[in-house]
Amino acid sequence: MxxxxxxxxxxxxxxxxxxxxxxxxxxxxxxxxxxxxxxxxxxxxxxxxxxxxxxxxxxxxxxxxxxxxxxMEFSETQRWHTVSLVLFIPLFILTIGLSAWMFHGLYRRTMLMPEMPAPAAAAPAAAGMPSMPAMPGMQR
Amino acid sequence: MLVNLQGPWSPLLGRLAVSQIPYENPILVGTFVLVVALGMAILGAVTYYGKWGYLWREWLTTVDHKKIGIMYILVGLVMLLRGFVDAAMIRSQQAMAVGPDSAGYLGALHGYLTPFHFGQIYTAHGVIMILFAATPILVGIMNIIVPLQVGARDMAYPYLNAVGLWLTTAGAALVMTALFIGDFAHAGWFGNLPLNELPYSPGVGVDYWIWAFQLSSVGTTLGGINLIATIVKMRAPGMTWMRLPMFTWASLSANIISLTSFPVLTVSLALLSLDRYLGTHFYTAGMGGNLMLYNDLFWIWGHPEVYFVILPAFGMLSEIIPVFSEKTLFGYTGMVLASFGIAGVSWGVWLHHFFTMGSAPDVNAFYSVSTMLVGIPTGVKVFNWLFTMYRGRLRFELPMIWACAALFFLLVGGMTGMMNAFTTNDYMVHNSVFVVAHFHLMLLLIVYAIFGAVNFWFPKVFGFKLNERWGKWFFWLFTAGTATVFIPMFTLGFMGMTRRLDYIPYAQWQPLLDAEMAGIVLYSLSAVYLVAQLYVSLRDRALNRVGADAWGTSRSLEWATPSPVPFYNFAYIPHVNARDEWAWRKENGIAQLRHDRYEGIHMPKNTGVPLVLGALSLVLAFALVWRMWWLAALCLAGIVILVIMRSFAKDTDYIVSPEEVKRVEDALWAGTHARGTEAEGGRGRGAVGGGLSPAHSPSAPK
CATH class of the missing domain: 1.10.287 (Helix Hairpins)
Structure with a gap:
């Protein structure tokens, strides 16, 4: 106590x-x-x-x-409320920011994104392989 | 129902049916019989010796941080045993099911466990060892030691402390319930999405896993709040920040991590629950869901959790090594900064758990570098421990040998961790047993620190030392088991063996798998020696009683209290004069000063509310697992009403009279402090025996 x-x-x-x-x-x-x-x-x-x-x-x-x-105030006894919030901000930026950065790269590699413009021309299919239609956002 | 459930559902029993009891599985039936027999024996013994009242008054309703800590550790030890049995089953299945000609038993094609059963066992092993063994034991030790080290009489919120304990216990009980009613998750301890979604895991296993996780997560978050508040607000006069013992610093950094990361786990599992219960699509493979979001959210918690369990272990090493080197800790300020450095970096490394998911190279490179950065503060710590030992007067008593071995495992586990931090290397060994061996060695470093800490602080809590001879046997057999299991596992990882195999197609791996099996046999043997150590120590406790300073060369404030510690910890709140307060008092000749009069002590009253809250939470979780909505609603209402009623309770504390304090202190001084003087004269080394009154049991002061 x-x-x-x-x-x-x-x-x-x-x-x-x-x-x-x-x-x-x-x-x-x-x-x-x-x-x-x-x-x-x-x-x-x-x-x-x-x-x-x-x-x-x-x-x-x-x-x-x-x-x-x-x-949130700055008096000597209560400023820890404000300090707590300020200390929370870097964690917030770190987790949300790094996640957003990761997903930005990840989507381009793994997700088919309908809203992305299709490539101007589909790359030619490899010899002997059935040709695959170009899909929106597909990385060739 | 908003989702399509496979199988029947009734309003009264939900998905529960007799067919969900696995009575046709001989392994589970045998376990059930054993558990019932053991349970009956314990309940019978409590009834026979008339201890129900004692159990209720002194333990089940207690808010004393030391008793709560002991119960945390007991829960952790029971679950450690369960997790170990799971490990033994994994190893024996992998040793039996090798090659197409291997025999099959109990319905399995190879070995004796079917793939679904095997999946449940490795999932349970991971969940139990991390959340219900390591975490409760560490939280228990922090609970006991931190208030003593900061000079407080209890935690900041004693009632909340008990709530945390009973929520964690409810989570552990839920995992055990899954053994005998329904089944447990089979998708790995961290949950593979979308395998965890309802269409692919239609049973109740994943639901058990979710709610057990959630209960323990809430319990640990409450514990984190409590420990932080205790360290920030309850320090004794003179206990400035830079005088704080290193274990308390480590606890503070660890609990800041837990407080900031566990909510992310709660949210990530809540979203999965919405998918499974309400048919949302947060993590589904289609319909706008994103299963990779689960990996991201889970490991945002998961990696800080790794440091949440390792930082207290580092703190324990920082307490043990100076005492048995008979020197002050080298580089105190560096140690503090390193603890917070590790805690800070822990927030920016989580993606290394899924380097192979397909992130952009620059993203992987960032996380690769940030992961390697962890090595810098950790290296600072290792060098500081080594410099503490350098030219010290080293004594290799039980806590010290566990601590030294922990340093060795930190080296091996840390170096293999650096290998995994290289993305290129990780692409080669990802999901192989090399990674499994790496993180097991890191967790074993924690286990070694824990065993060191238990041997180190046991005399403080119970008033007598643990037996050294049996303890050393246990240590060496355990260490032999560790080497024999994990050296072949590293090798198999490099040979390409992936994790979680219930059948191994390559017969040439048999010798190494057999070696791992031999290691498990050594581990089992070591467990016998642990039980023997506890039994012999308890039997011979009268011969091994200690004074306040159990090791003769102890340094921090907790050693200024009598052993065992009275329920109010300090008759007077101490005034702290130096960083190593107890060492300072001994050097200045004031260690044996005692007060000539006492004042009343304000203490919290025991209450049964946390126990009832834990029980209601367990039933609530069980009802949610089986989708018995009426029961869940009833329990939730019960919890809310109970919490509101408790918040209006006025009669929550009392004053211990000065006469009572004097009586307890006189008894303690007559016994333990006299022996403490001997201990200082003899510089530890077993010089702390001596006669004592048999009435002086740990509960006597109460």
Whole structure:
């Protein structure tokens, strides 16, 4: 047991929990994401404008959730929340980034990709072998 | 049903039917009879000696980190035995089923195991040895030692600790259930996709495998959270980061890996469950699925898991070697950095498990280089251990000989690992028994470190040493078994033998397979000596009692506690003055100082909730395996309600009165600390015998 911390409700981490702020930031997130969805479905702006606006709205939501739900702050006792998130970022980049890189090369070698343009001309079949029709994305 | 199930299904029993009990298989029937007889004997003995109350109060409901650690290790040892029996069956089948003229028994064309049964055995062997033997034993040792090393009275979350134990135990029980009801997965311990998909594995084997994995994964993640919180938040005053014992550093790095990687396993298996239960297509070969995604996700967890099990083993070596070299650990800072270097690199190497899948050459080259990078911090560690021994006063007692042999296996396993890191070489030996021999030697390095650690810390936990003579016999037979199994296995790998063969077509491989069989016989013999060592040690425990400092030259904080450790660990939270606190206290002559008065100690209360949660999880998993939806829903509801009820429980802790603390401390000082003084005078070397009160059993302080 930790030293002299009898009542869990007195822990600073537990004290940070606040039902009202949780509810407010939830409604705020819903409103902003709903607005973004509405703008996109109505095609209210040019594609590039929509892209920038929805990205900005998503950024605001992420920051709001980070601050109010995940308690990202820089006070001496609570900055470990922020440190945890920052330490998580390299792992995220490493796993997602390296996986994406691997699959990018892998698909070109092993998967038949219908969306890739077909080669201009199929390579001639080897002598004595039945010719095989060129398939989209096939590497000759 | 959203998927097409082969065979009948009923709302009440799901897929369960009498025909799922393998009563026609003599091997399983024999095992069942043995298990029932053994179970009856144990339950009968507990009833006969009237120990049910003791068992419930002191063990099943405990939240004491030491007892939870001991139970983790016991679960691990039982599963180690099961995994070893699987290994013996694999070896004997491969020794029997060689060449077209080899005889067949029990319905098998060659040997005595049919291909489907053989597939289940090697799958079970891998799953059990990694997840239910090595992991629980390591978690158990971390559980016991880390709070003692950081100067805490328990883990940060004692209740969560018990939940983790019972979830892991539920996973192990589920694997054992698969022996007698239904069958187990046959697609390899890491699961070959799309073989694991429902159309190709229509039975319940893969479902058993999924839920056993999931239970243990949740248990280990909870344990990881607990250990990290304990190390970060529960260190005693003065225990600064750079004074932390090396095993605690290793535990911290290992549990950071587990906390960050186990969720990936949970997700990868959850997606497979969605495929098998709801008919989605995450990993199918068609319909937009991608079976290679499974390999990628599984090994994103799988390779960090390798370091999760190896880093604590490195930590154990770092504790044992200085004590038996009678020197401080060489290159402490380098060791800390190397631990985190290994942990960091472990996140960028996973693709080397499937170099042959067809990634682009530059991708393979990246992972090849990153894999070789692991050799740098590991090399730093090896040199630091060697420099610790250099010009040390070496004593080859049991923990030390296990540690030295572990270094040897690290060398052989590590060098063959470097060979596999070369993509070109890996294309030659991929899926051959060369790779199998390589990773077995790496895992054996962990086993050697574990046996070293068990011999090393056993006196701290139980108050007496393990017998040295029988222990050395066990060591040498085990080592002979290792050499005799794995040298021929490396050779066969180079000769082209692939892994998981239930029939070997080449008769010229027979001599090497026979040699491997001889190695298994040596292993079996060594197990007899292990049992003998435990029996003799227990029988003669009065002769081998030790004081606080069991080895005479111990260095870190855990050796400042009496042996066995009282349930509150420290009568006063210690103030730490140096990196090797116990060595510092001995050098400054304050090791034997004792307090003249005591204060009340705040401790957590025992609770049966974790045990019930574990039992409900086991039934939940069983119901999901057999698709008994009503039972699964019932258990899930039970778990949720129990967790909510527990969160409102107020009566979870108590104060140990100063009088009680004084009574326990007086008893301990009268016994063990007196012997501890002798030990220091005699510099260890068995000088720690002496008379002791028979009442001073491990449970006496309670």
């Amino acid at each position: 930790t030293h002299g911390a009898d009542n869990p409700l007195e822990h600073p981490e537990v004290q940070l929990a606040n039902g009202r702020s949780y509810l407010l930031v939830y409604l705020f997130s819903c409103a902003l994401l709903g607005a973004a969805t509405w703008l996109v479905t109505r095609q209210a702006m040019t594609p590039i404008g929509l892209f920038l606006l929805t990205t900005a709205l998503a950024g605001v939501v992420v920051v709001a959730q980070g601050v109010f739900l995940l308690h």
